[in-house]
Amino acid sequence: MRMEYVEAVLELGAMVPAGTALAYGDVSELLGSGGPRQVGAVLSHHGSSIPWWRIIRASGEAPPGHERDALAHYLAEGTPLRGDFLDFQRSGEGRWRVDLAAARWAPTDEEFAVIDAVAERLEPASRKVSVPDDEMFV
DSSP, X not given: OOHHHHHHHHHHHHHSOTTOBEEHHHHHXXXXXXXXXXXXXXXXXXXXXXXXXXXXXXXXXXXXXXXXXXXXXXXXXXXXXXXXXXXXXXXXXXXEEEOHHHHBXXXXXXXXXXXXXXXXXXXXXXXXXXXXXXXXXX
């Protein structure tokens, strides 16, 4: 995987505020590159340096194998949750997830400007939607 993409995913992931979350697909959409699986791969290999628990599956489920740690972070941050998270916290039993509809991060205009700058560094040439008008028609 290209390091530019890894760095972009990690930079965006570090921006997600406490108590909010994004789906893997949200991250790829904001960057205009990759997809949910690529974002998940970046986080599984390089995500320990950022608040990884804030980037989750579209279903709202915590990263597999990290549910207990993620739940502790969600509870400390006040992240909206659904299901039997208190039972899971006590006994390890019970299904729960992040209420992504309530928890999804909505960047401000200033944050969007930063995200756009991160995305621009990935592949500036591929982001051009049109070409200069040279008055030639095909």
